[in-house]
Amino acid sequence: MIWFIMIATGLFTFATRFIMLSNGISNRPPPWLVDALGFVPIAVLTAIIVPAILLDPADQTIALWDNPRLFAAALAIIAALVTRQMITTIGVGLVALWILQWAM
């Protein structure tokens, strides 16, 4: 089953990359679709980020003040805005989490 899903989603993913390179489709997608697709990365990635930061991995409840991930993520967001570098953002976030987990 997993192989079937993997290959099916793989073919779909290839289709999303190839579709506009195929000669069958000669026009750009309509502007409203381009607008909507432009929000796909930030919407999807935010939906992954927020639960990974806010929910306690142990019991999936919302954790705020006693949550080192939240503060580490806040520092990582600042690092991302200032440096715009992936490696710095990951480094700042991970080191902050290690220090906070040790201290809290």
Place this chain on the structure above:
Amino acid sequence: MPKAQNNRTASQNRSAGSEFWAGVCEEVPLIFGVVPFGLVFGVLGIESGLTPWQTILMSSILFGGASQIVFAQLWAAGVPALIVGGSVCVINLRHVLYSASIAAYLRHLPLRWRILLGYLLTDEAYAISIRRLQHEPPGPNQHFHLLGSGMLLWVSWQFATIFGVLVGGTIPDSWSLSFAIPLTFIAVVAPILKTRADLAAVMTAGTIAIIGQPLPWNSWLIIAAICGILAGWLVSRLNHQAGATS
């Protein structure tokens, strides 16, 4: 083409090799973000109960980092196959945009080239090669630039995955390496948030991802994503209309 003539028009007519090499070199800085990401995916795949082969081959079959992470996480949570597939497909829809924006430069190529370059059209390769295609003089070998950036990315992604699969068991949980996943995405999202519509998309997707947690089959992810896309799209429409009428 004779070599002398090739040299004379070097600026417009760079050789296939020099285009390829330029693509490789310009892609290098992005590899520093891609390698830890692939490593984390390799570790996560094994932790999620995928076999080493399933984890490693997913990196060639899907070849899309965020979608592979989601695939592994949802699969581990015992989510129905249809929801896993649907979530992966929504995440990867964005490639249609890259395909549309780069099509004008590639459409004249033979089919086998378009298939190969389509397969290699990831976020990172697109980001690097579209700059060359748009801002530097066109040349008959310009598609080799995308081949170079795409191949370097592909090779790095496969090696990082394999390395993650091999070392996964030896990394202690206290390192919280899985936290690198949201961090990677923060590095992608935070710098590109510019408009009110972007903020609407982020607030909506983030809120629904939390309050939707009790929904069956982990469908909160796909629902939060679709609502976020709709919210961003609606706000951008309203802004356009407000701008047009005022």
